[in-house]
Each structure stands twice: as structure tokens, then as C-alpha cells.
Amino acid sequence: xxxxxxxxxxxxxxxxxxxxxxxxxxxxxxxxxxxxxxxxxxxxxxxxxxxxxxxxxxxxxxxxxxxxxxxxxxxxxxxxxxxxxxxxxxxxxxxxxxxxxxxxxxxxxx
Amino acid sequence: xxxxxxxxxxxxxxxxxxxxxxxxxxxxxxxxxxxxxxxxxxxxxxxxxxxxxxxxxxxxxxxxxxxxxxxxxxxxxxxxxxxxxxxxxxxxxxxxxxxxxxxxxxxxxxxx
Numbered sequence: 001x002x003x004x005x006x007x008x009x010x011x012x013x014x015x016x017x018x019x020x021x022x023x024x025x026x027x028x029x030x031x032x033x034x035x036x037x038x039x040x041x042x043x044x045x046x047x048x049x050x051x052x053x054x055x056x057x058x059x060x061x062x063x064x065x066x067x068x069x070x071x072x073x074x075x076x077x078x079x080x081x082x083x084x085x086x087x088x089x090x091x092x093x094x095x096x097x098x099x100x101x102x103x104x105x106x107x108x109x110x
Numbered sequence: 111x112x113x114x115x116x117x118x119x120x121x122x123x124x125x126x127x128x129x130x131x132x133x134x135x136x137x138x139x140x141x142x143x144x145x146x147x148x149x150x151x152x153x154x155x156x157x158x159x160x161x162x163x164x165x166x167x168x169x170x171x172x173x174x175x176x177x178x179x180x181x182x183x184x185x186x187x188x189x190x191x192x193x194x195x196x197x198x199x200x201x202x203x204x205x206x207x208x209x210x211x212x213x214x215x216x217x218x219x220x221x222x
Contacts, residue, residue, distance in 0.1 A: 009150075033210060042200055043153070045210040088152060092208055096160060097143070097168065100152040 004091055006101030014109050019076040021104035023089030030092060032072045034063060037103070038085040046074075079108045113137065114214035116201050121219045123195075131186045131217045133201035140206060142184040146170060147198040147216075156199075159184055188219065195221045 005024045013019055023032065031050045035043040047056055049065035049072060056063045062075045076083055086103040093099050114135040123129045135142065141160045145153040155168030159178040173192025178184050184203075188195045198218050202211040 031208060042213040042216050045212070048210060096141075096207055097155055097158055098211060102152040105150075
């Protein structure tokens with residue numbers, strides 16, 4: 001099935017700093033999804049990207065899908081303590097099952 | 111209020127015992143999934159079902175079993191054959207292929 005590498009594994013920032021996590025694949029992806037899991041919680045869907053070069057924004061979050069559809073990024077501008085959690089990218093293997101990256105854990109210090 | 115429920119939130123069992131984790135959804139979703147999450151790891155797929163009375167093995171199905179007798183319910187049994195069952199188990203559902211997944215709150219299983 002599809003494999004995705006997610007980097008970094010962990011990042012610790014000061015509140016107000018920016019944060020970016022990257023998701024990379026060796027093969028072309030049909031789409032990519034991003035999820036957030038708060039500590040002790042469950043993953044929550046953030047967004048899905050489908051088109052080459054697509055950029056979507058949700059308030060301080062910016063999601064990008066690469067031109068070759070082999071990579072994606074999630075950028076948070078001016079982090080807040082509420083951004084703490086683990087961010088996962090996920091891609092469909094075939095049409096039925098999602099393969100998740102290992103996630104990037106974000107810690108924000110006030 | 112639509113959603114996915116999992117019970118119990120915490121579960122303790124002795125080694126060698128089978129245990130069944132509950133997952134119920136009222137979202138009218140056809141597809142349901144079970145994942146396992148270990149500390150610092152991503153989610154690994156155990157089993158999935160796209161329709162009632164049908165299910166497929168995921169990447170780590172050994173030592174687990176499922177049933178899908180009703181659209182709303184997809185229970186997971188962790189058998190004594192599972193060598194390292196202590197983990198966080200997450201159930202999810204989706205409207206269909208290539209759609210986003212909605213997760214339940216999870217069950218944290220500890221085998222003593």
C-alpha cells in the first residue's frame with residue numbers, strides 16, 4: 001500500500017512562532033488528508049487536498065499539495081497553546097483504506 | 111446528536127482472556143474501521159468493513175476478530191492470540207470511498 005513519511009517527528013515552539021510539518025511520498029497520491037489529535041484524544045479530520053498545487057486555508061492553518069502530488073505540508077502561523085497535539089497526514093491505499101503517517105507532535109510553550 | 115461511541119474508555123484484562131471492544135455509530139455510514147495506536151506511533155489498520163456482513167483484514171489483523179451484523183455496530187474482539195494487546199484502540203466510520211473518517215473517543219486496553 002501507500003507509504004508516507006512525515007517530518008519532523010516532534011517540534012517544540014514558543015507561542016507565536018510558526019510551525020510546519022511535511023508529508024512525503026515516493027509515489028503520486030490521489031489525495032491527502034490531514035488530522036489533528038489532541039493529547040489523550042482521538043484524531044479529528046482537518047482537510048482533504050485533491051488537486052495538484054492546491055492551497056487551502058483555515059484561519060491560521062495553511063495546507064498545500066505539491067505540484068507533483070507527492071508531498072504536502074501543513075503550516076501554522078503564530079502558534080497558540082491550543083495548537084498542541086499530533087498532526088497526521090493520511091492517504092488512501094486504493095479507494096478503501098487510509099494509511100497514516102507517524103505524525104508530528106507539536107508542543108507549544110506559553 | 112450524531113457520532114461514534116466506544117465503550118468502555120478504559121479496560122483492564124488478565125493475560126489469556128479474550129475481550130470485546132464496542133463501537134457504535136449513528137451517522138448512517140456504510141464503512142467502519144478499527145485502528146490500533148501505540149505510544150508515539152501512527153494509526154495501524156486492524157480490520158475494516160464497507161458493508162454489513164462483510165469485512166476485510168487490515169495490516170495487523172492477527173489476533174483480532176470482528177463482526178458486522180448491523181450497519182451501526184462493529185465490535186472488535188482482542189483474542190488471547192494477540193501477543194501484545196496493550197494499546198489505544200480507535201474505531202472510525204466514513205461515508206464511503208475517499209471520504210474523511212470520523213473517529214470515536216477510543217478504548218485504552220491494558221492487559222496485565
